[in-house]
Amino acid sequence: MKADVIFLNGEVITVDADQSVVEAVAVKENRIVYVGSNAGVSDWVGTETDVIDLQGKTLLPGFIDSHLHLLLYGANQLGVSCKAKHIDSVGAILEDLRKKAKETPKGEWVRAWGFNENAVKEKRFPTIAELDAISEDHPIIITRTCNHISVVNSKALEMANINENTPNPNGGVIEKDSIGALTGKLIEAANMEMSEIASYSESELLKAAKIASDHFIQAGITSVHDAGANGSESFRILQQAIKNKDIRIRVYAIICSLNNSHEFVHKMINAGVVTGTGNERFKVGPAKLFTDGSSTGPTIATRDPYTSDSENSGILYYSEEEIYQVLGEAHKKGYQITVHAQGDKAIEMYLNCVERAIKEYPREDHRHRIEHAGISMPDLQDRIKNLGLIPIPNPPFPYEFGDTYLHNYGDRVNYMYAARDFIDRDIVAAAGSDAPVTDYHPLLGIHVAVNRKSQSGKEVGINQSISLMEAIRLYTWNGAYASFDEKIKGSIEVGKLADLIVLSESILKCKPDGIRDIKVEATMIDGELLYKAEQFVNS
Ligand SMILES: [Zn+2]
Numbered sequence: 001m002k003a004d005v006i007f008l009n010g011e012v013i014t015v016d017a018d019q020s021v022v023e024a025v026a027v028k029e030n031r032i033v034y035v036g037s038n039a040g041v042s043d044w045v046g047t048e049t050d051v052i053d054l055q056g057k058t059l060l061p062g063f064i065d066s067h068l069h070l071l072l073y074g075a076n077q078l079g080v081s082c083k084a085k086h087i088d089s090v091g092a093i094l095e096d097l098r099k100k101a102k103e104t105p106k107g108e109w110v111r112a113w114g115f116n117e118n119a120v121k122e123k124r125f126p127t128i129a130e131l132d133a134i135s136e137d138h139p140i141i142i143t144r145t146c147n148h149i150s151v152v153n154s155k156a157l158e159m160a161n162i163n164e165n166t167p168n169p170n171g172g173v174i175e176k177d178s179i180g181a182l183t184g185k186l187i188e189a190a191n192m193e194m195s196e197i198a199s200y201s202e203s204e205l206l207k208a209a210k211i212a213s214d215h216f217i218q219a220g221i222t223s224v225h226d227a228g229a230n231g232s233e234s235f236r237i238l239q240q241a242i243k244n245k246d247i248r249i250r251v252y253a254i255i256c257s258l259n260n261s262h263e264f265v266h267k268m269i270n271a272g273v274v275t276g277t278g279n280e281r282f283k284v285g286p287a288k289l290f291t292d293g294s295s296t297g298p299t300i301a302t303r304d305p306y307t308s309d310s311e312n313s314g315i316l317y318y319s320e321e322e323i324y325q326v327l328g329e330a331h332k333k334g335y336q337i338t339v340h341a342q343g344d345k346a347i348e349m350y351l352n353c354v355e356r357a358i359k360e361y362p363r364e365d366h367r368h369r370i371e372h373a374g375i376s377m378p379d380l381q382d383r384i385k386n387l388g389l390i391p392i393p394n395p396p397f398p399y400e401f402g403d404t405y406l407h408n409y410g411d412r413v414n415y416m417y418a419a420r421d422f423i424d425r426d427i428v429a430a431a432g433s434d435a436p437v438t439d440y441h442p443l444l445g446i447h448v449a450v451n452r453k454s455q456s457g458k459e460v461g462i463n464q465s466i467s468l469m470e471a472i473r474l475y476t477w478n479g480a481y482a483s484f485d486e487k488i489k490g491s492i493e494v495g496k497l498a499d500l501i502v503l504s505e506s507i508l509k510c511k512p513d514g515i516r517d518i519k520v521e522a523t524m525i526d527g528e529l530l531y532k533a534e535q536f537v538n539s
Contacts, residue, residue, distance in 0.1 A: 001108040002046025003028050004527065008038045010054030010394060011506045015061055015476045015491040019469055020122060021508070027498040030527035033290050035492055048530040051075065058507045060472065061492050062222025062525065063442040063498035064479025067371055067392050067432025070216075070230040070251070071237065074208030075200050076436050077215075079111035082142070090122045090130070093142070093380070097207065106137040109198050110274070114487075116145045129183030141198045143191075150191045151184045160197050170191060202237065209241035213249050217531045219441045220520035222499040224249055225285060225392075225432065225483060227340075227371065228256030242282050248530055250281055254338065256288040261317065262326050264355045265289060275336040276484065279527075286336035286369055291361065292346035295374055295416075295466075297403050298408045300343035302375065307410030314343050322346065323355045327369030332359040334483075336367055338392075342374035344412075351376060351383045358387065371432070371483060375409065376418045376518050381425055389480045391429045393417035395445035395474070396438040398461060413461045420464045421447055424447075443503075446471040447516035468507065498527040 003026035005322045012022045014035060024035035024041035034044050045051060078472035081097040087093055091104055093112060101110045113141040113303060117125055131140045139156035143149075153438040158162070164182060170173055172189025185192050200208065216224065226238065235255075241247040255273065257264035277284040293299025293315050298306060301314040327337045337354070341347045354368055366388070373391035376384065384391060397417055398405065405413045415421070431449070449471040452462045466474075480490025488499045504519040523531040 001028065001033070001044075001172070002050050003033060003044035003138050004039055005050045005052065005529075006044055006073065007052045007054055007059050007217075007500070007502075008041055008217045010057060010059045011310075011508060012059045012492060012504075013469070013507070014493065015473055016493055025090045025500070026333070027500075027524070027527050030498050032322070032492060032494055032496050032498050033431060034498075035494055038529055052269070052427050054500075054502065056506055057521070058465065058505070059492070060220070060501050060503065060507075061476045062131065062501050063220045063428070063475045063524065064223040064225075064483075064490065065216070065221050065433050065435070065440060065442065066225045066430035066479045066482050067227045067394065068224055068226060068435040068440060069229060069437075070212045070226045071205055071208055071234050072434040073215075074196060074206065074210070074212030075439070077211045078200075078204060078208055079113050081114055082112055082116065082145070083114040087120070089120050090124065090126050092099050093120070093127060094130055094134060097131075097140060097142075101135045101138050101140070103272075104138055108138060110135065110138045110140045111138075111198065112142040113149075114145045114401060115142050120220055125185060127151075128153060129181065130156075131184060139198065143195070143196065146294075147195075148188055148191060150186050150194060151368075152186065152194060153184060156198070160194055185472055197305060205237045206241055206246055209237065209364075210246035211242075213247040216249055216440060217523045217525070219443075220501040220521065221440070221442060222523065222525045223252065223478070223479065223483075223485075223489065224299045224304075225252040225254060227254050227432070227434070228258060228288070235461050239282055243516075248525055250489075250525070252283050252285045252485075254288050255335075256290075258290075262322065265326055265330065269326075269335065274334055280488065283483065283485075286338040287327060287330040288338045288340065288371065289323055291350060292316055292343050293343060295342050295397065296404055298404070300374055301345040301349075302343040302409070302412075303345045303348070306483060307412075308408045313345065316346060320349045320509065321344040323349065324356060327353055328357045328360070331363065331368070332365065334363075336369065338371055338373045340371035342372050344375040344377050344380060347373060347376060347380050351380065351387065351389075354387050354389065355383070363396055367482065367484060367488055371433075372417075374417065375404040376416055376421070377412075377415050378421070380420055381418065384422075385425045387425075387515050388479075389419065391418070391422060392432050392482065393419065393422075394427055394438065395419070395431050395449040395471070396433055397451060399444065399448040400438045402460035403456055406458065414463050416461055416464075418461075418464050419466045419470070423466060423470055428478050428481055429474060430482040431474040441516075442475045443518050444516045446475060450472060450515060452510050455485070457527055468512070498524055498526045504533075504535070
């Protein structure tokens with residue numbers, strides 16, 4: 001038998017149980033058929049074989065991002081990004097919106113995301129007059145980075161039937177100025193109602209899915225665990241996009257909705273959409289609830305008040321009993337379960353629920369997870385180990401948000417997005433970027449897992465730094481384990497799926513502070529080279 005593709009002269013980091021590094025790999029159809037030496041691989045070369053000389057560069061198993069939001073990331077790319085590097089003023093945002101409106105058919109939404117009034121020199125929101133000046137024919141919405149506040153133009157207000165006499169919704173504000181005129185600013189519930197009206201159409205979401213998949217493939221990501229968008233529609237859209245080949249990466253779809261997660265999860269459990277249903281391209285993941293807030297808000301639920309505010313210890317969405325009602329039931333029915341839990345208080349509540357569920361209905365190999373596992377204090381780590389849980393920390397968070405963590409949580413940063421402690425306790429943890437919350441590039445995540453420094457250069461829990469090989473494992477084999485897929489992917493071994501990536505250089509020879517500068521030169525999924533950088537020579 002001859003191979004379809006051969007990689008040789010490489011630094012092949014297999015991520016097998018022995019941490020082997022070899023020279024060559026052979027691929028036949030969608031499987032790895034040989035792993036070993038240059039001499040050994042030559043038997044696989046036939047007249048039709050594509051032979052790729054790696055010239056000492058690294059070959060890795062494709063990266064697995066175990067927590068990101070595919071459709072949210074993609075949808076953001078359709079609109080104007082207020083987080084783009086050149087955006088330093090309201091004027092710059094208006095300019096980008098004007099361009100976007102020009103290329104958008106009349107009547108369709110023009111959207112901007114990630115706005116932060118503190119990040120523009122005017123230190124204010126755009127006004128309704130400024131937005132009306134851009135277009136009276138397109139509804140326009142600018143959403144604040146927290147997703148709880150937005151500002152819209154008159155056309156958007158008209159579409160939502162909002163005028164000066166419209167009462168504020170419960171838990172929300174339709175802002176008016178001193179003379180009672182609408183400012184276009186919508187707060188909390190008023191913003192949520194508008195965001196429903198401004199939600200994306202099916203064709204927009206399919207476009208978004210393709211953009212996300214293409215970007216992730218270029219970063220070397222071959223599988224993602226999708227942490228959800230808004231309800232069941234996104235589940236259907238993901239599958240449609242895979243069918244259309246708009247999405248080429250493999251998706252493990254977490255059962256979750258950003259709004260009312262308990263209602264959605266409850267519905268799915270009753271419908272019997274159980275973890276593991278699907279195939280190698282799309283598989284149903286764990287049932288997930290939100291338990292607390294955001295690490296940067298800061299709104300995470302902590303046992304002790306914030307270092308920056310002794311009156312504040314965050315918010316909890318549910319009581320322990322409420323979490324147990326939904327996830328205990330899911331556990332009993334054979335689901336993998338998980339929660340978004342950032343603060344130590346939220347983690348503790350979830351651990352109590354898992355403990356109770358396992359005691360009442362013992363189950364082998366449940367692989368229950370904890371998304372983020374933000375502040376994992378030593379007593380919680382012991383319980384995570386004893387319960388056999390898989391934490392999914394976010395290596396890039398300390399890089400982007402580390403400085404605010406030091407301010408808000410003090411010494412607790414030493415247990416935030418732990419990695420060293422998990423490995424030392426023999427806990428399998430996998431890594432997620434939480435994109436679009438942070439940068440999705442796994443090589444940046446690996447860089448931060450090794451260096452544990454913030455963007456400004458401050459050490460953030462340096463005691464949690466891990467070796468390069470350990471960091472690679474977080475983004476490969478451990479991710480496969482977290483979705484019950486370690487038998488078919490996550491390492492370069494004979495019989496596994498040919499999901500492989502080529503780096504621009506040898507990562508083992510790279511200095512730790514240069515890891516983030518390494519590029520992905522080629523990505524193969526299911527034996528197909530889906531991405532090749534220009535400089536990638538395919539001889
Ligand atoms: Zn998330």
